[in-house]
């Protein structure tokens with residue numbers, strides 16, 4: 021935000037400060053609950069509250085025992101393994117389908133574009149519990165319910181809208197004459213796609229993929245409906261953990277997941293900056 | 305059809321409609337000879353780009369057939385046509401360096417790495433950008449990008465190169481320099497070039513032949529001098545160069561001259577180019593530099609002109625006068641120094657030869 025110009029009225033000055041306060045409050049409400057779990061996860065006791073020792077910053081109040089529990093407990097390890105097996109495959113499918121759909125929908129000659137678009141991004145808008153219930157009945161019929169591929173496909177369907185939206189956004193800035201130029205220079209459509217179009221829309225594809233990954237990695241409702249015990253993912257395990265054996269291990273897992281999300285987003289931002297620099301769009 | 309053999313490009317009764325109703329290109333017939341520099345010239349929206357896009361394969365022709373080296377190409381996809389093209393906005397790949405941009409068509413054709421780099425270098429040297437290979441398009445000026453686009457369109461040795469207003473975004477000086485360079489490249493390489501512009505000076509200075517487009521129809525296809533000296537209709541006369549219009553009625557036709565009455569009682573003699581007979585309306589077209597101010601010897605056409613405005617331009621003086629009710633009548637007077645001074649508000653005699661005055665189709 022720029023500094024206040026000298027001719028500002030009282031109302032403008034008031035708003036200037038009010039705006040900052042409001043932004044601060046929003047950040048506080050969004051971020052504080054997430055931040056607060058990080059120190060709690062190092063609790064030496066099996067409590068969800070700060071112990072007096074912790075507040076006194078006594079090293080004895082802190083320990084890694086919950087992390088140790090996470091990495092040794094077979095339940096958590098199985099859940100981690102399931103998440104790691106499901107999320108990347110779902111991401112891959114969502115990215116491929118979403119990118120193709122976005123490119124298809126960006127062509128001028130496709131009929132009923134907005135209707136198709138609405139249908140494709142509906143998993144993002146329809147309440148999750150409804151999608152989950154619908155998928156449950158549908159997947160039961162075709163024998164996918166309770167299978168690995170059932171969960172993967174369901175997660176892919178949830179992730180696809182993010183990819184469609186981010187790729188569509190990058191395609192808006194994509195110059196169609198570039199694909200024409202590639203064709204004119206002798207490149208067939210496949211080569212044109214991989215050598216010209218793909219590199220230029222890559223930032224959109226990557227951020228869409230990341231959202232799809234996080235969607236699958238954090239998802240609990242659909243997997244509860246569609247998964248069987250052998251597809252128990254991390255969020256599912258956390259959910260049952262919360263209900264059954266309240267253990268701060270959940271906090272350790274949550275902290276790890278937040279850390280993973282932050283790392284992924286940072287990587288994404290670095291990638292995006294790099295690609296913009298490559299395209300000469302920003303001086304940095 | 306035998307006389308057409310050897311044409312690099314032939315449009316045969318080509319029509320194009322985008323919406324299925326209005327024809328944007330109406331029955332285009334055009335032969336372009338091998339090695340020719342042909343320019344499509346016309347006002348905005350006259351269908352020039354559309355004609356080029358059909359040739360490059362990005363728009364299907366609604367009707368008719370296009371031939372490339374006597375081979376019909378309506379069913380050949382763009383990437384198999386082997387036509388070079390310079391796009392209006394250059395369309396350089398922003399994620400590749402200049403050298404990679406130029407190597408792209410060579411890669412596609414499976415040319416060896418060593419060959420690629422030598423040909424890329426040769427093409428870059430040709431447009432005097434030899435040391436710019438490792439830059440990205442965004443790091444080049446507009447004129448340099450334009451030259452890269454030209455080099456990329458030529459690097460794979462196409463026989464035919466299309467250019468769609470390639471100089472539109474450049475300033476006047478750079479544009480003139482690039483016109484010269486493109487012309488030079490054309491002469492050296494002997495490629496066929498189809499060039500689109502709406503700048504008539506560009507068309508006249510660069511082309512072997514010019515096709516003047518208006519409203520999806522070629523109004524005239526001829527050499528630059530013929531276009532200027534003997535326009536076939538009022539549109540061409542008006543579009544190419546400066547032109548004085550006088551509206552009148554044909555009163556007589558005798559061989560190579562006709563009589564035309566302009567305004568009330570002014571009888572002029574003209575060259576009947578495009579009139580439908582005695583009694584029909586016509587528009588006379590007359591170049592400003594063909595009019596004599598105060599001629600010493602009597603001329604075929606002599607009328608009074610009232611001087612409205614004098615504009616001093618150094619080598620010549622533009623005299624705007626009112627002739628037969630038209631106050632946009634312009635005469636260019638060469639600055640010879642010793643002439644008697646003329647002044648605004650005077651009425652003077654002006655004259656011109658009948659052969660310099662073309663009787664064309666009437667316009668409002």
Ligand SMILES: Nc1ncnc2c1ncn2[C@@H]1O[C@H](COP(=O)(O)OP(=O)(O)OP(=O)(O)O)[C@@H](O)[C@H]1O
Pocket residue numbers: 322323328346347348349350351352353354355502
């Ligand atoms: N994709 C399209 N869909 C519908 N109409 C189009 C399309 N492209 C061009 N037109 C129409 O076709 C006509 C001719 O367009 P074209 O682009 O060929 O003109 P042009 O002679 O190249 O003009 P300019 O000098 O402005 O580039 C115009 O009336 C234009 O509105």
Ligand SMILES: [Mg+2]
Pocket residue numbers: 352353354468
């Ligand atoms: Mg155009």
